[in-house]
Amino acid sequence: MADIVYVDVEDGSKRVMNNTKLFVKLLGKFKDDKSLGEIEAALAAGDMAKAQIATHTIKGLTANLSLIELNKQCVEMEAQIKAGNIPTEQLATVKDIYAKTILEVDKVISQYA
Numbered sequence: 001m002a003d004i005v006y007v008d009v010e011d012g013s014k015r016v017m018n019n020t021k022l023f024v025k026l027l028g029k030f031k032d033d034k035s036l037g038e039i040e041a042a043l044a045a046g047d048m049a050k051a052q053i054a055t056h057t058i059k060g061l062t063a064n065l066s067l068i069e070l071n072k073q074c075v076e077m078e079a080q081i082k083a084g085n086i087p088t089e090q091l092a093t094v095k096d097i098y099a100k101t102i103l104e105v106d107k108v109i110s111q112y113a
């Protein structure tokens with residue numbers, strides 16, 4: 001899958017003992033995660049603690065699922081939130097990478113379904 005750059009299927013499968021079927025199932029569940037919306041709502045409300053918790057959640061999910069670029073961007077966003085900054089530009093970057101990642105998650109799911 002040379003056109004897949006946001007989902008590291010090989011690494012993700014290794015994380016679940018090479019059970020690609022389980023990995024694909026977990027990718028499907030990731031699509032239902034509400035953390036990104038929670039981050040946006042918390043930042044809009046000025047609730048930095050809640051934004052940090054939601055960012056930490058999505059950061060962990062993306063690390064465990066080998067969604068490498070999205071994880072990298074979430075790490076940066078969490079650092080900005082912890083520093084007390086409202087990461088407007090970083091949030092836009094995360095949303096962009098998230099959308100691209102979800103498109104690839106769909107491709108991976110359809111390939112292994």
